[in-house]
Amino acid sequence: MLLFIENLHIHFSTFEGTAKVLNGVSLSIRDGERVGLVGETGCGKSITLKALLRILPTPPGRIVQGRILFKERDLLQMSYRELHAVRGCDIALVPQEPVGSLNPVFTIEEQMVDLILWQGRVNVNWGTYVATPLMGRAGRKVARAKALDHLVKVNIPDPERVLRSYPVELSGGMCQRVLIAMALASHPSLLIADEPGTALDVTTQAQILRLLKERVREEGLAILYVTHNLGVAREMSERIYVMYAGEIAETAPTNQLFSSPKHPYTQGLIASIPKLTGSELEGIPGRIPDYVSPPQGCRFQPRCEWAVPACATVQPRLRPVAAGHEVACHLHDPAFFQG
Amino acid sequence: MSSCLSVFVIYMTATTAVEATRPPYWGDRFEAQWEDTRRTLHRLRKSILSILGLALVLGLIFMAVFADRLAPYPDDIAAVHFNRSYAPPSAEHPFGCDEVGRDVLSRVIFGARISLVLGTVVLAIAISVGVPLGLIAGYVGGTANTVIMRLTDIFLSIPPLVLALAVSAILPPTLQNSIIAISFGWWPWYTRLVQGMVLSLKEELYVEAGRSLGAGTFYVVFKEILPNLLSILIIKATLDMGYAILTGAELGFLGLGVRPPNPEWGTMASEGRFHLPEKWWMTTFPGLAIFVTVLAFNLLGDGLRDAFDVELE
Amino acid sequence: MRYRDYLARRLLTIIPAFIGLSILIFVIARVIPGDAARLALGPEATKDQVEQLRHEMGLDLPLHIQYIRYVEEVFHGKLGRSLYTHRDVAEDLAAYLPATLELTTVAMLLAVLVGVPLGVITAMRKDKWEDHGGRLYALSGVSIPRFWIGILLQLILAYRLGWLPTTGRFDGNLPPPAQITGFYLVDSLVSANWTALGITVRYLILPSFVLALSPIAQIMRVVRACMIEQVRKGYVLNAMANGMPQNLLVYKYMLKNAFIATLTIIGLLYGFFLAGAFVVESVFSWPGMARYGVRALIYKDFNAVVGVTLAVGLAYAIINFVIDVLYGYLDPRIRLGYKER
Numbered sequence: 001m002l003l004f005i006e007n008l009h010i011h012f013s014t015f016e017g018t019a020k021v022l023n024g025v026s027l028s029i030r031d032g033e034r035v036g037l038v039g040e041t042g043c044g045k046s047i048t049l050k051a052l053l054r055i056l057p058t059p060p061g062r063i064v065q066g067r068i069l070f071k072e073r074d075l076l077q078m079s080y081r082e083l084h085a086v087r088g089c090d091i092a093l094v095p096q097e098p099v100g101s102l103n104p105v106f107t108i109e110e111q112m113v114d115l116i117l118w119q120g121r122v123n124v125n126w127g128t129y130v131a132t133p134l135m136g137r138a139g140r141k142v143a144r145a146k147a148l149d150h151l152v153k154v155n156i157p158d159p160e161r162v163l164r165s166y167p168v169e170l171s172g173g174m175c176q177r178v179l180i181a182m183a184l185a186s187h188p189s190l191l192i193a194d195e196p197g198t199a200l201d202v203t204t205q206a207q208i209l210r211l212l213k214e215r216v217r218e219e220g221l222a223i224l225y226v227t228h229n230l231g232v233a234r235e236m237s238e239r240i241y242v243m244y245a246g247e248i249a250e251t252a253p254t255n256q257l258f259s260s261p262k263h264p265y266t267q268g269l270i271a272s273i274p275k276l277t278g279s280e281l282e283g284i285p286g287r288i289p290d291y292v293s294p295p296q297g298c299r300f301q302p303r304c305e306w307a308v309p310a311c312a313t314v315q316p317r318l319r320p321v322a323a324g325h326e327v328a329c330h331l332h333d334p335a336f337f338q339g
Numbered sequence: 340m341s342s343c344l345s346v347f348v349i350y351m352t353a354t355t356a357v358e359a360t361r362p363p364y365w366g367d368r369f370e371a372q373w374e375d376t377r378r379t380l381h382r383l384r385k386s387i388l389s390i391l392g393l394a395l396v397l398g399l400i401f402m403a404v405f406a407d408r409l410a411p412y413p414d415d416i417a418a419v420h421f422n423r424s425y426a427p428p429s430a431e432h433p434f435g436c437d438e439v440g441r442d443v444l445s446r447v448i449f450g451a452r453i454s455l456v457l458g459t460v461v462l463a464i465a466i467s468v469g470v471p472l473g474l475i476a477g478y479v480g481g482t483a484n485t486v487i488m489r490l491t492d493i494f495l496s497i498p499p500l501v502l503a504l505a506v507s508a509i510l511p512p513t514l515q516n517s518i519i520a521i522s523f524g525w526w527p528w529y530t531r532l533v534q535g536m537v538l539s540l541k542e543e544l545y546v547e548a549g550r551s552l553g554a555g556t557f558y559v560v561f562k563e564i565l566p567n568l569l570s571i572l573i574i575k576a577t578l579d580m581g582y583a584i585l586t587g588a589e590l591g592f593l594g595l596g597v598r599p600p601n602p603e604w605g606t607m608a609s610e611g612r613f614h615l616p617e618k619w620w621m622t623t624f625p626g627l628a629i630f631v632t633v634l635a636f637n638l639l640g641d642g643l644r645d646a647f648d649v650e651l652e
Numbered sequence: 653m654r655y656r657d658y659l660a661r662r663l664l665t666i667i668p669a670f671i672g673l674s675i676l677i678f679v680i681a682r683v684i685p686g687d688a689a690r691l692a693l694g695p696e697a698t699k700d701q702v703e704q705l706r707h708e709m710g711l712d713l714p715l716h717i718q719y720i721r722y723v724e725e726v727f728h729g730k731l732g733r734s735l736y737t738h739r740d741v742a743e744d745l746a747a748y749l750p751a752t753l754e755l756t757t758v759a760m761l762l763a764v765l766v767g768v769p770l771g772v773i774t775a776m777r778k779d780k781w782e783d784h785g786g787r788l789y790a791l792s793g794v795s796i797p798r799f800w801i802g803i804l805l806q807l808i809l810a811y812r813l814g815w816l817p818t819t820g821r822f823d824g825n826l827p828p829p830a831q832i833t834g835f836y837l838v839d840s841l842v843s844a845n846w847t848a849l850g851i852t853v854r855y856l857i858l859p860s861f862v863l864a865l866s867p868i869a870q871i872m873r874v875v876r877a878c879m880i881e882q883v884r885k886g887y888v889l890n891a892m893a894n895g896m897p898q899n900l901l902v903y904k905y906m907l908k909n910a911f912i913a914t915l916t917i918i919g920l921l922y923g924f925f926l927a928g929a930f931v932v933e934s935v936f937s938w939p940g941m942a943r944y945g946v947r948a949l950i951y952k953d954f955n956a957v958v959g960v961t962l963a964v965g966l967a968y969a970i971i972n973f974v975i976d977v978l979y980g981y982l983d984p985r986i987r988l989g990y991k992e993r
Contacts, residue, residue: 053892053893055889055892055893080898084895084897087892087893087895088893088894088895088896089895092893092894092895093890093893093894095886095889095890095893097886100885100886100887101886101887101889101890102887102890103887103891103905103909104887104909104984104985105908105909105912105982105983105984105985106905106908107984111905114896114900114904115891115894115895118896118897118900119894119895119896119897120895121897122897122898123897123898123899123900124897124899124900126899129900166984166985166988168984168985168988168990168991169984169988169990179890182894183894186895192893489668489669489672490672492665492668492669492672493669493672493673493676494676495669496666496669496670496672496673496965496968496969497673497923497961497964497965497968498923498924498926498927498964498968499927500927500928500930501926501927501930501961501964502961504930504945504946504949505677505680505681505957505961506680507949508948508949508950508952508957509680509681509952581795585795585797588797589797589798589799589930589931592797592799592931592934593930593931593934593946593949594950595946595950605797605799608797608800608803609799612803615803615807615811616807616811616812619807622800622803623804626797626799626800626803626804627800629797629800630792630795630796630797630800633794633795633796633797634791634792634795637791637794637795638791641791
């Protein structure tokens, strides 16, 4: 197992009280597996992602319980030294916002070279840093050649020019490609993609997705693709986790999830994908619940059309219904109705 | 006491009223909620400081208004008592006496009058000249904007104190003339601030909406734009009150402000300077008075800025 | 190409403002006092003598003609006679200006070199004791009257403890460094006169510190606010997530952004230094232009007043133009014309 998130609980202290944002999220990714994490805005997927990269601001956030095992080591217990050896080097992020995720006042070259040279350290020794361009020009030169190489790999037409450019001089799509190149520069084994390209127009986004898929396949790395768009997730992943209000509602291989969705929430999500056949769009009534005082039992129960009284008392656990297919819903738990 | 209380109530009401109209959350919902908590705590702590500032300001006003009753030797604005020249601080004269035996404490108390009048009038002039010009420049635009802003640029191309010095040199050294000299370089800052804000507010949708609904220029300026400017103007004026007083004291110190025997703090500190270090009280206490006064307005302004949640420049 | 346009545009706002300032100061100095000739000659002079001098000084001409004549003189390097030193004001300024520029520039460097790190520290230690201390310092730093703190420090550090010289710019018993630029620091460095350098520095410490006290606080607060703003920026999250070393991120990537945002304030603060010089030079008997200016103001020496005011305006304009150049140099968005300032 490459990544194993086990029973992760995250709370936020807010003015109204403690928001129980993640309520026992478990998620696993095998080597080279492409996994999608799908849910509405505010369902906690970006919190999961931030916790995983340890860039969650704490406080306000607090990891109450759970483990995040990456290659058998708990990311949450790591010292900064150990963390920096993993973050960026073995797990890399492709962020959502293309232009804003690059520093506006440094060239792409500066940013990529620094990353390639210094990634993996908690702090740079300023002596070494200053000396690098002076005596070891080679170091920066090699790094620059690497950067150029990575830019070529993400199909950037004029990589020399892009290296010399500042982010403002590049289009959004180009910046997104640069970000992918930066993430892949360290040859990570896990890539985390936070809806890259959502801010771009549809054609550019499609190109970015194709590129990402291609790179991931070629490098043979695992990817966690976080999105609110089930259609995109279907495109990008072999297996999908559906998240609702800080809990995993369902997980299944992509095809199976689409052919036989079990959780009412998944069914609703699939029904609300726009289709070319022109049938009427269905949505899910209601909205994500309040996290300070979430509904008792199943968090989806107030919006669920099949909810039975028992749903409002007992929290459903993820339970296998088929090979690799798990769902957290009482309706699919025969034992629950018998007992 | 009751006036004290009512000012406090107004202040607190203003603070809470503004909280209701805060800009929308940024970023993640939970971070925003946490940010809210943190801000409230922060505001509470800040408000202790700003209440301290408010108390000091009220105290100063009180001191200025009742100077003749509070001062132990009210005649010492101008009186001469050679028998107690340079008397060091004692029970009768806590701040000591100056070269002609005037009680420094009494003079410091009377000095509050001069400083507060100076600050208030300078700001009144600066605001009543600067704000309308800024409104015209920002709202009307075109030639009016160009003419006003180029004029403002000229005044802004030199530090206000230097301009005030140049003007005060040609006028007889009185309080009015100090006020005129300082105001001369003060208004353009308001013009620029207001012009910039009107420009950005103009862009905002609701003013557009107001105009398309047939609202007149007058209505738009006074009902839509001015209220938006008000909080920022109040904060800037509070902070500037301190700086105007400081500038007045510096003029006095350089011998170009209010002349002796008027008990102006800067002038007093300047007179005492030539008797240092033995007669330290003559400089220390007037200087301390300036420091506390300016600090009070800064505390209050800083607290208001936090309460209104706005950024200045 | 665009950078040049940007700089040209900045110059086009600075130059007219400076010309406007010269007219303004000229009018103030000529119109209101009425009788500069009477002041020059003193009360004993006869009416005829005064008329004679008025005519010689051109004070009987219309104001715009007077201004044109003045500008002509300026192009010949003359700023009119000082009533007090009986020299041309231009000569006086040449003698006094370096001392003031040295003082204000050192103070500005001090303010930036101290204020920026303090700003970064208080931002990184937000809501910890360092930050509270910084806030306290900032509030009192901007409230303290410069002349008062100057006098107190002079009294304690120089007079009582004798650590530093009380007044002046150089030891009166020793020869000052060879006159090359008029800036003692530069002169003593160029002529490798280390004793003189040491003395110059000792004399500079107190006045420049007093001058920088409030600007340090102001720069600190702006840098702090900008750094805190940076933390929320996407590029910081991305850099963190991709393993950029912490100190590189803070002191290189975030600080450059924060510093650019601070530059505007630093430009404004130079005006504050120039104004502060009038007070500080008086306190420390610093033989500079501002002290000369104060004397000119008190003796109603109007040619000198106009000269000093214009010199201040010019120094302020030049520094602000330098800041503009720097701004464009540091911020590619400005240089490449993607953003208006």
